[in-house]
Amino acid sequence: MAIIAVHDLAKHYPGPPAKTAVERVSLILPEGRILGLLGENGAGKTTLIKMMAGLLRPDSGGGTVLGYDVVRQAHRVRAGVSLVAPTADVGIDNNLTVRQNLAFWAPVYGLTGRRARQRIAELLERLYLTDKAEAWPMHISAGQRQRLALARSLLAENRLVFLDEPTNKLDADGVRSVRDLIRDLNTHHGVSVVLTTHVMEEAEELCTDIALLSQGRLLTHMPTAELLRSVARVRPIRATLAGPGVLPTDPVSWPSVDRWTLEPGDQPGDRVITVWSHDVAATTPALLRWIARAGWRLVRMTSDRPSLDDVFEQWIPAPEVPL
Numbered sequence: 001m002a003i004i005a006v007h008d009l010a011k012h013y014p015g016p017p018a019k020t021a022v023e024r025v026s027l028i029l030p031e032g033r034i035l036g037l038l039g040e041n042g043a044g045k046t047t048l049i050k051m052m053a054g055l056l057r058p059d060s061g062g063g064t065v066l067g068y069d070v071v072r073q074a075h076r077v078r079a080g081v082s083l084v085a086p087t088a089d090v091g092i093d094n095n096l097t098v099r100q101n102l103a104f105w106a107p108v109y110g111l112t113g114r115r116a117r118q119r120i121a122e123l124l125e126r127l128y129l130t131d132k133a134e135a136w137p138m139h140i141s142a143g144q145r146q147r148l149a150l151a152r153s154l155l156a157e158n159r160l161v162f163l164d165e166p167t168n169k170l171d172a173d174g175v176r177s178v179r180d181l182i183r184d185l186n187t188h189h190g191v192s193v194v195l196t197t198h199v200m201e202e203a204e205e206l207c208t209d210i211a212l213l214s215q216g217r218l219l220t221h222m223p224t225a226e227l228l229r230s231v232a233r234v235r236p237i238r239a240t241l242a243g244p245g246v247l248p249t250d251p252v253s254w255p256s257v258d259r260w261t262l263e264p265g266d267q268p269g270d271r272v273i274t275v276w277s278h279d280v281a282a283t284t285p286a287l288l289r290w291i292a293r294a295g296w297r298l299v300r301m302t303s304d305r306p307s308l309d310d311v312f313e314q315w316i317p318a319p320e321v322p323l
């Protein structure tokens, strides 16, 4: 059964200024996936997450999350999911240390005694907070508070986790720890994750599926690999070859090639071959085999893979800038 199955969710804020934040969004997510919700500032990502987590009542539409009705059983949805908001200070008590904060919440999520202590120690360790365990929340950095909020929400061991910009504000180690934790929750504990991010490389690295929102509308929703393939356009593969070797003749036998060019390299006898391909993954191995057969030594090779930046470029037109 799908862990999320919502249809026609809509939300209008009366304003001023009045704003349709989400317009009839339908989304089905099978259990065990990591869905990246991407879109420009104000696209409606946070509003959609709040509706799916049972925190905000949709104006229209409905469906189920964890099998519960998102409107009529919103309280059950709220109790069954974890949500970490970008300004996730809610639930952090400044009169308790970092560890005490987690210990305070553990029984709320059904964790007591040794199990609670173990889980808290594990989350502190994994989110690089062990050395801050006895510190007051006011004395830790914004990124550390964010990781504390994440630790708190993960005490619950829920099957579905919503993370709204989980790595925003974090330094390189923080980003790494949060990404590793998300992957581990998903791979080893079967947790389904819905996350938003403005870092395309993060979405590509983590998400099995991508949903693209723009101006409140869902533009597309598909597995990440498929979405990347869908923006296929001709891309260059550039190889520097050290000679002597045999030169290619037209037509070349490498698959998916649109055209190729040959130029002299920096060193005498070297050549730079640029092959324009519709499918870099298919052309590259065939090109490498040809280079070896033709007697060249490969000095370097670069290619330009499709990325989610290309997806964005194709699906979301740049805003018109008034002159």
Ligand SMILES: Nc1ncnc2c1ncn2[C@@H]1O[C@H](COP(=O)(O)OP(=O)(O)OP(=O)(O)O)[C@@H](O)[C@H]1O
Pocket (backbone or CB within 6 Å): 013, 014, 015, 019, 020, 021, 039, 040, 041, 042, 043, 044, 045, 046, 047, 048
């Ligand atoms: N409480 C509110 N009252 C009025 N308008 C709101 C409210 N919350 C959000 N909006 C508007 O709804 C639209 C969608 O906002 P939302 O926060 O869902 O976008 P987002 O995709 O999460 O953006 P970001 O990437 O900046 O976090 C925006 O135009 C925003 O100004």
Ligand SMILES: [Mg+2]
Pocket (backbone or CB within 6 Å): 045, 046, 047, 164
């Ligand atoms: Mg947001």
